[in-house]
Amino acid sequence: MSRQANRGTESKKMSSELFTLTYGALVTQLCKDYENDEDVNKQLDKMGYNIGVRLIEDFLARSNVGRCHDFRETADVIAKVAFKMYLGITPSITNWSPAGDEFSLILENNPLVDFVELPDNHSSLIYSNLLCGVLRGALEMVQMAVEAKFVQDTLKGDGVTEIRMRFIRRIEDNLPAGEE
Amino acid sequence: MADEALFLLLHNEMVAGVYKSAEQGEVENGRCITKLENMGFRVGQGLIERFTKDTARFKDELDIMKFICKDFWTTVFKKQIDNLRTNHQGIYVLQDNKFRLLTQMSAGKQYLEHASKYLAFTCGLIRGGLSNLGIKSIVTAEVSSMPACKFQVMIQKL
Numbered sequence: 232m233s234r235q236a237n238r239g240t241e242s243k244k245m246s247s248e249l250f251t252l253t254y255g256a257l258v259t260q261l262c263k264d265y266e267n268d269e270d271v272n273k274q275l276d277k278m279g280y281n282i283g284v285r286l287i288e289d290f291l292a293r294s295n296v297g298r299c300h301d302f303r304e305t306a307d308v309i310a311k312v313a314f315k316m317y318l319g320i321t322p323s324i325t326n327w328s329p330a331g332d333e334f335s336l337i338l339e340n341n342p343l344v345d346f347v348e349l350p351d352n353h354s355s356l357i358y359s360n361l362l363c364g365v366l367r368g369a370l371e372m373v374q375m376a377v378e379a380k381f382v383q384d385t386l387k388g389d390g391v392t393e394i395r396m397r398f399i400r401r402i403e404d405n406l407p408a409g410e411e
Numbered sequence: 412m413a414d415e416a417l418f419l420l421l422h423n424e425m426v427a428g429v430y431k432s433a434e435q436g437e438v439e440n441g442r443c444i445t446k447l448e449n450m451g452f453r454v455g456q457g458l459i460e461r462f463t464k465d466t467a468r469f470k471d472e473l474d475i476m477k478f479i480c481k482d483f484w485t486t487v488f489k490k491q492i493d494n495l496r497t498n499h500q501g502i503y504v505l506q507d508n509k510f511r512l513l514t515q516m517s518a519g520k521q522y523l524e525h526a527s528k529y530l531a532f533t534c535g536l537i538r539g540g541l542s543n544l545g546i547k548s549i550v551t552a553e554v555s556s557m558p559a560c561k562f563q564v565m566i567q568k569l
Binding site: 252317 | 422427446449451454457461486
C-alpha cells in the first residue's frame with residue numbers, strides 16, 4: 232500500500248504542475264496556430280486580461296484586502312498577497328522610479344516556466360506574457376490603468392525574471408461604453 | 412501551489428480561445444474538440460509521469476483505472492470519481508456527479524449543447540494519462556444533466 236502513503240502532501244504540489252503543464256500546452260498550441268511570435272504574445276496578453284478581470288473578484292472576495300491608498304501599497308499587495316496566493320511565490324519589488332509610478336517585480340523562480348526551454352526559432356516569444364495580461368486586467372477592474380511588460384526573462388538567459396509595471400492613470404469613469 | 416481558480420479561468424480561456432479562432436477560419440466543431448483534446452493529452456502524459464514516480468507497479472488494467480478515479484482525479488479536480496463501472500471487456504465508465512469544470516455553468520439543461528467543449532480537455536487528460544501507463548484508449552464524454560457527466564473509456568487492445 233505504498234501508493235496510498237504519499238498522498239495528501241503531494242496534492243498541493245501537483246495542482247501547480249497541472250497549471251504549469253496546461254499553460255505549456257496552451258502556448259504550444261498558440262505557436263502552432265499563429266505564424267509569428269508577436270501574435271502569440273498578443274494572444275497570451277489578451278487571454279491574461281480576460282483572466283485578470285475575473286480573477287480580481289476572486290481575489291477581493293478571499294484576501295480581505297482593503298482599498299490601497301497609493302501605488303506603493305498596490306505593489307505590496309500584488310507581490311505579497313496576490314502572487315503568493317495564486318502562484319505560491321513572493322516577488323521582490325525594486326527599481327522604483329523617482330515619481331513613484333513605476334516599479335519592477337523580480338521573480339526569482341517563475342512557476343510557469345518550470346519545465347520549459349525556448350527553442351531557437353522562438354526567440355521573440357514572451358512565454359509568460361499571460362501574467363502581464365492578468366495584472367493589467369485585474370488592476371483595470373480596480374480603476375487603475377497600468378502597463379505591464381517583461382524586461383528580463385530567465386528563459387532568455389537573464390538571471391531573474393523581471394516584470395516592469397507602470398502606472399498610467401486612474402480610471403475615473405467606470406461606466407461601460409454606451410451606457411451613459 | 413497554483414490556486415485552483417487560476418486553472419479554471421485558464422481552462423475557460425483556452426476553450427474560448429480555440430473557438431474564437433475557429434469562428435474566423437470557418438473550422439468545424441470537431442476540429443476544436445480535437446485541439447482541446449490534444450492539449451489535454453499532452454498534459455495528462457506529463458502529469459501521470461510525475462505522479463506515478465514513486466508508486467508501486469500496477470497489478471492490472473482495473474488497478475490503473477482505480478488509480479485514475481481516485482488519486483489522479485483528486486489531485487486534478489479535488490474529488491474522486493463517484494462511480495466506476497466496467498463490462499470487463501475493455502470498456503469503463505467513469506461517472507462524476509459534480510464535475511469541477513461544469514459547476515460554474517448553470518445546472519440543468521440550459522447550456523447542455525456547450526458542455527462538450529468543456530469536457531474535451533479532460534477526455535484528453537485521461538487518454539494521455541492512460542497512454543503513458545501503456546494503455547491505448549479512446550475517451551468520450553457524455554452529459555445528460557449538468558454538472559454530472561460520464562467519461563467512457565474504450566481500451567484499444569494492441
